[in-house]
Amino acid sequence: MTTHDDTIAYDAFLTVSAALTGYNAAELQATGCAAEYWHHVQQVLPEDILKKFLSPAPRLGKKDDDKIIRESYLPDRCLGPVARSLIQLWYTGQWVPLPQEWRENYGASRFDVVKIISTRAYKEGLVWDAIGAHPQGAKQQGFGAWSLEPPKQRGQADDRNS
Amino acid sequence: MTAIPDDERCYDVVIVGAGFAGGILAKELVSEGHSVLILEAGEDHGKTWETYRSYLDQYYLSLAKTPNSPYPNLPTLPSPSVLDITAVRGTEPDTNGYFVQRGPLPFGSNYLMAYGGTSLHWLGTSLRMMPADFEMQSRFGLGVDWPFKYDDLKKDYERAEWEIGVSADAVEQTPKALGIKTSGPKDSNDYFAKDYDYPMHSIPSSYVDEFFARADGMAIEVGEDASDTVHLKVSRTPQGRNSTPRSPKNGQGIPVGDEVRKQFQPRGATGPFAYMGQRCEGNSSCIPICPIQAKYNAMKTLEDANHIGKSLMETITQAIASKVELDENGRVSGITYKKYPFPGVPQYELRRARGKHYVLAGGAVENVTLALASGICKSSDELGRNLMDHPYMMTWGAAPEPVGPFRGPGSTSSYANFRDGGFRDKTAAFRLEIGNWGWNFAAGSPNSDVARLVEQENLYGSALRDKLYHDVQRQVRLGTLVEQLPRSTNRITIDPAYRTPMGEYRPVISYDLDDYSRAGLAAAYEACVRIFQRLGIKNHTAYSPSDAGYFTYEGKGYTFFGAGHLVGTHRIGTHKSNSVTNDQMRSWDHDNLWLVGAGSMPTIATSNPTLTLSAMVYRAARAITAAVREGGAK
Numbered sequence: 001m002t003t004h005d006d007t008i009a010y011d012a013f014l015t016v017s018a019a020l021t022g023y024n025a026a027e028l029q030a031t032g033c034a035a036e037y038w039h040h041v042q043q044v045l046p047e048d049i050l051k052k053f054l055s056p057a058p059r060l061g062k063k064d065d066d067k068i069i070r071e072s073y074l075p076d077r078c079l080g081p082v083a084r085s086l087i088q089l090w091y092t093g094q095w096v097p098l099p100q101e102w103r104e105n106y107g108a109s110r111f112d113v114v115k116i117i118s119t120r121a122y123k124e125g126l127v128w129d130a131i132g133a134h135p136q137g138a139k140q141q142g143f144g145a146w147s148l149e150p151p152k153q154r155g156q157a158d159d160r161n162s
Numbered sequence: 163m164t165a166i167p168d169d170e171r172c173y174d175v176v177i178v179g180a181g182f183a184g185g186i187l188a189k190e191l192v193s194e195g196h197s198v199l200i201l202e203a204g205e206d207h208g209k210t211w212e213t214y215r216s217y218l219d220q221y222y223l224s225l226a227k228t229p230n231s232p233y234p235n236l237p238t239l240p241s242p243s244v245l246d247i248t249a250v251r252g253t254e255p256d257t258n259g260y261f262v263q264r265g266p267l268p269f270g271s272n273y274l275m276a277y278g279g280t281s282l283h284w285l286g287t288s289l290r291m292m293p294a295d296f297e298m299q300s301r302f303g304l305g306v307d308w309p310f311k312y313d314d315l316k317k318d319y320e321r322a323e324w325e326i327g328v329s330a331d332a333v334e335q336t337p338k339a340l341g342i343k344t345s346g347p348k349d350s351n352d353y354f355a356k357d358y359d360y361p362m363h364s365i366p367s368s369y370v371d372e373f374f375a376r377a378d379g380m381a382i383e384v385g386e387d388a389s390d391t392v393h394l395k396v397s398r399t400p401q402g403r404n405s406t407p408r409s410p411k412n413g414q415g416i417p418v419g420d421e422v423r424k425q426f427q428p429r430g431a432t433g434p435f436a437y438m439g440q441r442c443e444g445n446s447s448c449i450p451i452c453p454i455q456a457k458y459n460a461m462k463t464l465e466d467a468n469h470i471g472k473s474l475m476e477t478i479t480q481a482i483a484s485k486v487e488l489d490e491n492g493r494v495s496g497i498t499y500k501k502y503p504f505p506g507v508p509q510y511e512l513r514r515a516r517g518k519h520y521v522l523a524g525g526a527v528e529n530v531t532l533a534l535a536s537g538i539c540k541s542s543d544e545l546g547r548n549l550m551d552h553p554y555m556m557t558w559g560a561a562p563e564p565v566g567p568f569r570g571p572g573s574t575s576s577y578a579n580f581r582d583g584g585f586r587d588k589t590a591a592f593r594l595e596i597g598n599w600g601w602n603f604a605a606g607s608p609n610s611d612v613a614r615l616v617e618q619e620n621l622y623g624s625a626l627r628d629k630l631y632h633d634v635q636r637q638v639r640l641g642t643l644v645e646q647l648p649r650s651t652n653r654i655t656i657d658p659a660y661r662t663p664m665g666e667y668r669p670v671i672s673y674d675l676d677d678y679s680r681a682g683l684a685a686a687y688e689a690c691v692r693i694f695q696r697l698g699i700k701n702h703t704a705y706s707p708s709d710a711g712y713f714t715y716e717g718k719g720y721t722f723f724g725a726g727h728l729v730g731t732h733r734i735g736t737h738k739s740n741s742v743t744n745d746q747m748r749s750w751d752h753d754n755l756w757l758v759g760a761g762s763m764p765t766i767a768t769s770n771p772t773l774t775l776s777a778m779v780y781r782a783a784r785a786i787t788a789a790v791r792e793g794g795a796k
């Protein structure tokens with residue numbers, strides 16, 4: 001069903017997602033949500049914008065990530081809001097709709113509404129790992145785990161993405 | 163009215179409501195061999211594991227994870243929601259939500275209409291009251307005295323603790339051990355009966371609790387009298403969630419009520435997955451839903467009642483009790499109810515349930531709307547008055563180091579020091595609950611942190627991840643629960659202009675905080691600030707005049723919420739002129755009618771009310787049993 005181009009685009013989506021979230025592509029895939037999010041982003045973004053959004057992918061994951069993200073994504077009127085919504089999607093499982101102004105300029109989608117994508121998306125939100133906890137209501141840590149010293153912050157050594 | 167068909171069977175006792183009160187009462191009555199019918203307005207959420215799981219999924223998918231969020235809000239049966247609370251302005255009542263709010267302040271509490279009642283999303287805090295709490299009038303000249311004392315309820319507290327399955331250690335829970343300077347010199351003596359202990363050991367303290375315990379011993383003045391100064395102590399909270407059962411000393415058993423009980427058997431989830439939830443696993447979502455039912459809910463007791471009662475026990479869900487009918491002698495002759503076959507579709511069949519005795523156990527608000535709609539219990543004019551809650555104020559900040567929030571039950575400890583003392587003649591008593599879930603209730607964390615760091619601080623990637631760890635790991639929150647006095651003007655009424663789609667009366671609520679409670683809240687805030695100063699916590703608390711629950715006291719502004727502790731609306735008392743029922747919860751006006759639940763409590767004090775209301779149900783159960791046996795004559 002997937003063509004070669006689809007696979008390339010999907011990989012690019014993971015590469016951009018990894019750069020934006022600070023979690024590597026393998027970690028993102030391990031959430032089991034990557035395909036869902038990819039599908040969602042495709043539904044929300046017009047094709048040309050999606051293409052533009054993914055175009056820096058080949059240059060990412062090397063040395064200049066910060067420069068690329070700070071220059072090409074975050075301050076960009078079109079890509080900035082998309083990047084911010086995508087980061088939040090990965091972190092919380094919830095799609096944050098694009099600003100009204102963005103929609104007027106670049107096109108509105110009926111899928112661009114506030115929503116927790118799925119029960120899995122909620123449970124796999126990266127925020128829970130980032131804060132050293134577990135999703136409330138899932139992946140319980142066991143009796144008395146709350147008494148233990150909090151987990152340490154992930155060190156540079158663990159930081160496979162940078 | 164056209165003839166309403168009577169149900170075929172006439173029961174010994176008809177109970178309205180399948181929550182804590184209805185569940186315990188049913189279990190007691192069928193154990194005595196009486197036949198019982200429960201009418202429950204809501205749906206059955208626990209019949210199959212699939213239904214319960216689907217509520218968990220609904221929780222995952224809810225944008226605002228409020229107490230009622232996992233459960234369906236049926237147009238047929240609206241429940242109050244915290245999302246509906248807005249400031250009441252001008253003279254028009256606020257009709258946003260299910261409650262019609264007359265103000266001047268909004269009543270911010272909620273409850274759940276479902277099989278199991280509000281137990282499905284309660285937190286589980288299970289405190290006994292203090293001896294002083296039963297004697298507010300004689301000790302402080304405030305409020306009213308109860309018609310009985312702490313000692314008279316002690317055995318029933320034991321029974322309730324063993325029914326709910328409370329985890330705590332008695333040695334840690336006497337007023338003295340909690341660091342309370344009681345207003346009576348002997349209040350701590352015999353607070354627990356000799357050899358009594360809770361069924362399960364205390365739930366372990368959280369890492370957050372241990373952090374706060376570093377302030378232990380610090381002196382805090384309350385009120386004007388130097389002798390009222392308390393020395394802070396973090397103490398573990400008795401909780402209705404499963405931990406490790408206690409082995410009785412020397413195999414002797416533990417005296418509970420009038421019997422000696424063997425080791426407690428924790429009950430897990432209801433239905434076919436009973437092996438789940440035999441111990442709390444730290445799902446950290448007790449409000450609104452415990453995925454494994456390690457937290458007590460009334461479905462467990464109801465299941466016992468079905469098991470013990472067999473054909474004596476009958477429950478009809480999706481059946482809204484609509485009118486209590488009287489015969490010419492003022493005795494109840496039946497309760498008409500609306501049985502709706504399809505949740506969400508306001509179509510129903512009107513039927514009549516019949517029994518020898520009738521009990522309203524629908525919660526402090528719904529008992530009143532039903533009684534008012536039926537024109538009963540009028541002689542004292544107390545019905546619906548004296549509505550109390552624990553105005554709940556949050557104080558939050560950033561600790562100087564990671565404290566490991568968002569793990570474990572919502573709260574495992576508190577500063578109980580302020581629950582009683584000489585200061586109580588002028589300043590309301592309070593308890594400072596230590597929150598384990600960061601700024602979740604206070605500020606919508608951790609999602610709000612993600613939004614803030616991404617949208618405002620322009621972070622991404624590992625810097626975002628690290629900053630999230632940094633900020634959220636330091637989040638601490640104290641919650642103040644302050645007492646309210648019974649005030650006749652804080653009340654529930656009904657008005658034909660406000661009804662549900664099923665034609666039932668919506669509660670119309672007038673509510674305010676008096677200066678006594680405001681003084682308590684102000685003193686609590688001051689105590690929190692001092693604790694923050696002592697522990698190096700940066701105060702992030704923000705109260706805004708635009709908050710629905712904003713109020714001022716001595717020139718300063720604060721914000722309060724509801725605690726879900728609805729108390730006082732059909733209080734017990736010594737005489738038909740001062741109360742709705744006698745001290746056994748039997749209506750003064752209608753010989754075979756009883757009202758149970760937290761509405762029966764004359765004062766609220768500082769304990770979350772459910773353990774007390776549950777204990778009181780045992781008292782009522784004995785009296786109802788006697789009355790049924792007598793054949794109903796007084």
Ligand SMILES: Cc1cc2nc3c(=O)[nH]c(=O)nc-3n(C[C@H](O)[C@H](O)[C@H](O)COP(=O)(O)OP(=O)(O)OC[C@H]3O[C@@H](n4cnc5c(N)ncnc54)[C@H](O)[C@@H]3O)c2cc1C
Nearest residue numbers: 179181182183203275279280285286287483524726770772
């Ligand atoms: C978020 C939250 C957290 C809480 N945490 C705690 C805590 O930690 N500790 C504590 O002590 N308390 C806590 N409480 C309070 C506690 O939930 C209540 O005190 C308790 O549920 C009251 O028990 P009840 O049986 O009287 O009423 P409920 O549990 O409310 O049950 C009443 C039942 O009656 C039914 N009913 C009502 N009217 C009718 C009618 N007309 N016909 C048929 N059925 C009807 C309802 O549908 C419901 O099922 C909390 C409350 C909330 C909201």
Ligand code: SF4
Nearest residue numbers: 442443445446448452
């Ligand atoms: S912490 Fe989790 S397992 Fe324990 S009672 Fe709360 S929700 Fe249930």
